[in-house]
Amino acid sequence: MAGQRQFRRETLADLSGRVVEVGAGNGLNFEHYPASVTEVVAVEPEPSYARRQNEAAAAASVPVRVVDGVADALPIDDGSCDGAVASLVLCTVPDQAVSLAELRRVLRPDGELRFYEHVVSQRPAFARFPARGRRHALAARSGGDERSGGCHPARDTLAAIQQAGFVIEECRRFDFRPTPLVAPATPRILGVARA
Template sequence: MSDLSHPIFARLYPRLDAGCAKAGGDANRAELLAGASGRVLEVGAGYGANFAHYPPEVTEVVAVEPEPRLRARAARAAARAPVPVTVRPGRAERLDVDDASFDVAVASLVLCSVRDPVRALAEFRRVLKPGGELRYYEHVRARTPGKVRFQRYADVVWPFLVAGCHVSRPTDEWIVGSGFTVREERRFEFPTSGRANPASPHVIGVAVRD
């Protein structure tokens, strides 16, 4: 099954994300996609928040989203996108697309919640052309012992409240270990006053398929 139903989260997330957008989330998404070109696969597209930020050099976006309510909203957002976007069901761990068929893969606030992120990264590598880009915008494990402990405690309950999201995953380290070379990366706290937020450590980067 490609669907993964989270009806409460699907209703709440667009509202929560609207607040994040005003706090700088839109700028982060624009940074993530700046310079992207060619054929793009976006995995875990949600309700289509990234679509408006794709530059004109992108010729096509195939957007995969397993949650049916979010996918329906993404389909409506695709109709307003500045580039051609096709929305389809699917999961990160088993992408129904050909090997080496995309120039860019986009993971935007999704590797925190997939069931097997290492397998998902292997799928990203499979579908990218040699030299293709993985563009990622994720919250990740902190670098200070105190914050890491806070994240681990939070992960006891956080995934049940936020559709499987985990806050203590070292996603940036897994990317390096999955056959990618990081070309550029920026670590930051978001929101900036995020000391009491276990999901505040973020990273935006571009990694190239080896």
């Protein structure tokens, strides 16, 4: 999606070591990983996305390995990652609590979760509509695999991150609008949480 490069760069800035990214979509984050990252393990359930991620991995400046799997059962050892990335994906996983518990399990003690997510609006009038069950148009794309939960834009993802035991170190909220002509803007959170 247009206009997100700056947010992707900000999400990944200063990460280092081994990083797991779940549901990387088209792999649009890969080019923004800093050189201090030694390996990205991209866990992806959908073959079509995995193919696009492998293409993006070939052009990335850090090593990216795309592996089949789901955020709710990561094929990764306990405590083996320095960082974890959830970018526009916690709206999609079937069970946020399970996925976040998995991300925390694979992080080393004090490892960091970087998140960039679209979330429920804090303005009640806006929050009500998606809370009734509206599924984002992206659901059509991400719902093609039985392990995908579709896209639920009304989730309180920041609360879920905290409930999973992460400590929020930084978080900013803003409304994202891809172009001035496209409405409505979607509320986003971007930040760092410590395992």
